[in-house]
Amino acid sequence: MLDIAAELHGWMEQDRDFAVATVVAVSGSAPRRPGAALAVDTDGTAVGSVSGGCVEGAVYDLCRQAAEDGHTVRERFGYSDDDAFAVGLTCGGVIDILVTPVRRGDPARPVLAAALAAAVRGEAAALALVTEGPAELLGRPLLVRAEGPADSALGALPAVERAAAARATALLDAGRTAHITVGGDGGPGSGWGDGPGCGPRTGLLVVANLPAPRMIVFGAIDFASALVRMGRFLGYRVTVCDARPVFTTAARFPEADEVVVDWPHRYLEQTDTDARTVLCVLTHDAKFDIPLLRLALTLPVAYVGAMGSRTTHLDRNARLREAGVPEAALARLRSPIGLDLGAHSPEETALSIAAEIVALRRGGTGVPLRGAHTPIHHDEADGPEGRVGSAA
Numbered sequence: 523m524l525d526i527a528a529e530l531h532g533w534m535e536q537d538r539d540f541a542v543a544t545v546v547a548v549s550g551s552a553p554r555r556p557g558a559a560l561a562v563d564t565d566g567t568a569v570g571s572v573s574g575g576c577v578e579g580a581v582y583d584l585c586r587q588a589a590e591d592g593h594t595v596r597e598r599f600g601y602s603d604d605d606a607f608a609v610g611l612t613c614g615g616v617i618d619i620l621v622t623p624v625r626r627g628d629p630a631r632p633v634l635a636a637a638l639a640a641a642v643r644g645e646a647a648a649l650a651l652v653t654e655g656p657a658e659l660l661g662r663p664l665l666v667r668a669e670g671p672a673d674s675a676l677g678a679l680p681a682v683e684r685a686a687a688a689r690a691t692a693l694l695d696a697g698r699t700a701h702i703t704v705g706g707d708g709g710p711g712s713g714w715g716d717g718p719g720c721g722p723r724t725g726l727l728v729v730a731n732l733p734a735p736r737m738i739v740f741g742a743i744d745f746a747s748a749l750v751r752m753g754r755f756l757g758y759r760v761t762v763c764d765a766r767p768v769f770t771t772a773a774r775f776p777e778a779d780e781v782v783v784d785w786p787h788r789y790l791e792q793t794d795t796d797a798r799t800v801l802c803v804l805t806h807d808a809k810f811d812i813p814l815l816r817l818a819l820t821l822p823v824a825y826v827g828a829m830g831s832r833t834t835h836l837d838r839n840a841r842l843r844e845a846g847v848p849e850a851a852l853a854r855l856r857s858p859i860g861l862d863l864g865a866h867s868p869e870e871t872a873l874s875i876a877a878e879i880v881a882l883r884r885g886g887t888g889v890p891l892r893g894a895h896t897p898i899h900h901d902e903a904d905g906p907e908g909r910v911g912s913a914a
Contacts, residue, residue, distance in 0.1 A: 523559040523634075524649060524731045526570040527641035530561055534635045538563045539625045541588035543581045545572050546596070546653045546727045547618035547701065554617070557699050557729040564589050572619060573599070581619055588623040594661035595621045596653065620653055620727075622661035630675040633663045640667065644733045648694035650686055652676070653701070654725030664726070666690045681705065682721035690728045697798070699729045734759040735824075736795065739778075740786040740814060741804035742769040745829065748872035749802060750778045756876060758800070763789045765810065787813040790821075800825040800879055802859065806834055812841050819851040825879055827859035834858075861888050 523530060523542045533540055540563035545556050560570040560578065562585035572581055577599045584595060600616035624631055640647040646668040652659040658677070664686050665673040672687040685704035693700055706723025737753040739746045742764035753760040754777055761780040764770040770783045782789055786805065795801075801818050805811055806829050815838070818826045830838065835857045842852060860874030861881070881888045 523557075523561065523570075524637065524641045524729055525557065526559055526561060527638045527731075529569040531635075531638040531642045533561075533563060534631075534638060537626065538565075539589055539623075540564065541585040541621055541623045543572055543585050543619050543621045544651060544727070545617055546620045546651070549600075549616040555699075556701065556727055560585065562586055562589060573617065577617075577619075581621070584619070584621045588621045589625070592623045592625055592628070594623065596660065597621070618653075620651060620661060622651070629677075630661070630663050633665050633673045633675045636673050637663065637665045640665070641731045646694060646732050648690045648728050648730045650690045650702075650726040650728045652724055653727050654703075654723075655705070656722050656724065659724060664690065666694060668694065679721050679724075682724050685721070686724070686726055690726075693728045694730045694732075697730055697732050699727075701725060701727050732798075735798035735800070736761065737800045737802065738763060738790070738793070738795075739802045739804060740764065740810070741806075741829070742766065742771075742774065742781075743804055745868045745871050746804050747775055748868035749804070749875060750775055752872040752876045754779075756880070761793075764805070785813075786810050787817050790814060790817055795821055795823050797822055797824060799823040801827070802875060803828040804859075806830040808838065808841060811838055812845055815842060815855065816845050816847055819847055819854055825856065825882055826854055827856035827875060827878065829859045830857065832858060 523544055530542070540561050542559050542561045545554050545558045548556060554572055558570070558572055560568060560572045560581055562568045562582055566586065568582055571578060580599070584597060588595065597619050598616060599619065624634055637647060637649040648666050650664040652662045659679070662675045664676060664683065666687050672683070674683050676683045676686070682705045686702070689702045689704060703723065703725050705721040735758055737758035737760045739749050739753070739760060739762050742762055746762055750760050750762060759779045761782060762770065762775045762778045763782040763784060763786055765783065765785045767783045770781055772781050775781050801823055803811060803814060803818070803826070811828060815826070815828060828838065838857070839852060856878060859878070860871065861877045863870060863874040863877065865871045865874045878888065880886065
């Protein structure tokens with residue numbers, strides 16, 4: 523439900539009663555991944571999505587019912603060969619939906635409110651929802667943060683709570699969303715081995731929420747303006763940096779989170795980056811590019827791309843080799859930047875760059891889906907999720 527945190531946080535502040543349907547398991551092809559949510563309040567207002575449209579009507583009705591009667595339910599939706607008109611996924615996949623009421627006076631409500639507030643503030647936190655196990659725990663939440671104690675609505679099951687909090691914290695550190703099992707005998711599939719006396723066997727979906735990843739755009743040119751808009755659309759916190767103050771102004775880049783006047787390599791030396799950061803070098807000027815890329819290619823960031831013609835690319839690579847950049851580092855450089863979309867305008871070019879970033883982030887090939895034998899929706903566990911971003 524953290525994907526619709528802003529809307530639900532508003533509902534909490536307005537003291538509304540509602541129910542949330544969360545995708546907790548996916549098999550085969552499905553349009554939404556675990557953690558995606560649809561919420562409906564008692565007035566019938568809906569936000570979010572769990573299937574891109576295939577089963578939204580049926581899930582909407584389940585939410586309306588749960589918001590009224592307070593009962594948590596888990597339902598499975600899949601394609602039916604026997605009845606083509608049955609409610610199901612036309613894409614052929616199967617999804618499990620957990621429908622949880624969030625009503626005033628419910629002991630789970632303060633924990634969910636804290637999770638939504640943390641997500642709205644952009645804080646690192648992970649929300650775990652019980653999806654299997656004791657009936658009285660179904661849908662109950664556990665919240666862990668990067669710092670501080672956990673918030674829990676698991677009741678009088680401290681052993682389950684401790685084990686779940688430890689696993690959820692590990693997933694938060696990795697920036698991953700995953701299903702875990704704790705308690706019981708720690709048998710096959712639990713991945714924990716809790717042993718006797720550690721509470722009933724309990725399954726939880728852990729959804730990690732991390733602060734927005736960074737996109738740093740070097741070069742205050744018209745292409746940068748379009749890329750800023752695209753980066754914001756994809757959920758990045760975007761910085762524009764250039765050494766030329768006449769071009770590097772907030773008025774030219776109103777949608778950027780930061781506009782910095784500095785030499786690019788000097789700014790990169792001083793600013794924070796991580797394994798999800800993407801660096802887009804649009805200056806195509808050797809006096810900026812060479813010292814910047816020499817540094818950028820030593821950093822453990824997700825993506826380093828540089829704009830320029832193929833001639834510029836060859837000249838730039840030669841200069842980087844002369845500057846001592848090894849071949850292994852050069853192999854990380856995405857240059858010329860972007861995928862081959864035949865782009866001409868700044869907006870089309872920004873789209874080609876964004877497409878390359880998404881393909882790297884999700885493990886895509888960048889080839890047309892028509893005629894390809896690759897999955898349409900790549901499993902998050904198989905793609906380099908942590909290398910570029912996480913939008914649970």
